[in-house]
Amino acid sequence: MTQRYVAVVGGGDCSPEETRAAEQVGALLARANAVVVCGGLSGVMEAASRGARGAGGIAVGILPGTDRATGNPHLSVAIATGLGELRNGLVVRASDAIIAVGGEFGTLSEIAFALKLGKRVVGLGTWELSRRNDAILRASSPEEAVRLAME
Amino acid sequence: MTQRYVAVVGGGDCSPEETRAAEQVGALLARANAVVVCGGLSGVMEAASRGARGAGGIAVGILPGTDRATGNPHLSVAIATGLGELRNGLVVRASDAIIAVGGEFGTLSEIAFALKLGKRVVGLGTWELSRRNDAILRASSPEEAVRLAME
């Protein structure tokens, strides 16, 4: 179990640029032998899963509902939790670091929770934090994001 | 069960000004017949609890650990969860609205989670949100914060 687990978090709806970035992040994490963890749904989550699987890696989705069929089709393993949005905390708990791509309030909750737990947070076009903006490691490319997350 | 439940969230360490504000927020909520919910520990949580109890109200603490004795002495009811920081999600779930007083990453997670769930978030000297800063209702006094939370 010496593999690194890295969550890729972001919106269930996202822009084409964010989709491309998330997919590349997923692929690069898989090539670096990391397990990709996500919330299991669409948008950034699905793109990261597709990237990971396309590169021969593992994508784990931690779902809010009780129905595994709501998971995106690229997941290696789908965990139905029935916890609703509280599953965001489990996505973070299960991971050594997180990479945030864009994102809305759910993503912000994951960023904040990860920082509270002392985990590494890498941002790619995501929230800025008014009171502690240095807390997020800023990346300008998927390559840089993955490099920072794997350090 | 027509009472309103309002969470008061903020740092376990806080400034004297934040302590005074949180205590007043707790007292005003109690006078407005709201149940005050918090994370049950020190700082803003304790001040809000003290304010609520001092005004004859109810203060509920939802604790991260399994030992009720870690709760502050002003709680009417202490719920030991053993969920660690994931209990932040329960503080929000249990409440109709939240008032954030100052705060660090834990508070930010509660703000984000509340917004994700569509709950009213009132801020008193707290985080600003880069991507959706209008999402937090800004108050400039405890009175205004409570008024906004009770609307």
Place this chain on the structure above:
Amino acid sequence: MTQRYVAVVGGGDCSPEETRAAEQVGALLARANAVVVCGGLSGVMEAASRGARGAGGIAVGILPGTDRATGNPHLSVAIATGLGELRNGLVVRASDAIIAVGGEFGTLSEIAFALKLGKRVVGLGTWELSRRNDAILRASSPEEAVRLAME
């Protein structure tokens, strides 16, 4: 916070005898200055809450859903968790001991979880445990149940 918290667990549907027993258990716990914790719904939970409130005590309901209005009308405090049946674990975590009155599978999960956590379990006409039946302290009356739970 030196009060004892005791959960009263049992079916959401229950017999008239179980209703009477649960109500008396709630009343006796309140008179012994214990906080009564329950799952917040009907049947045994409602009877225990009514008993506790009628005796001037505190009844806390930890609800499975997100809507506080589903709680029974006798709760002093209702905590909406949105965790579904996983909230059974929180009912036990929040309590020092549990008293099981009758009950179905949900009650059995609470009994088992409490025993796993090393908490005292008192049974009043409830499940027997094939592999460790001495683990439940058997009571033959509400008075005996409360006495055993408060020891």
Place this chain on the structure above:
Amino acid sequence: MTQRYVAVVGGGDCSPEETRAAEQVGALLARANAVVVCGGLSGVMEAASRGARGAGGIAVGILPGTDRATGNPHLSVAIATGLGELRNGLVVRASDAIIAVGGEFGTLSEIAFALKLGKRVVGLGTWELSRRNDAILRASSPEEAVRLAME
């Protein structure tokens, strides 16, 4: 995501017979293309994981703590939850059916929770249920247990 997820639950300490049975259950589930879910630790959990991996399958461990290194070495994916024994509920939630091999109170909590959720429970030398003993499908061999769980 049309794979079946089946939890194998049982003690962290178990007899040599239970170890053999759990390992065979894991192997047979993997050959039936099911994902094996477990609590991720030793005993029955480890044996089932070893069986699943040895047969080329997937073993998912949902851990109570926050440290993935506590997982047994045969897990394909280890999910650190930090929920303590409350993670038992997630093991069940994530699965379509459960197979209980021997087991103590934790196992009983999983059996009860699964029955509460209406999931299929197969027992191999495990608890009997005083009030509804027909609720557990009894198997007399790993083969029968897996057949019943996959129906």
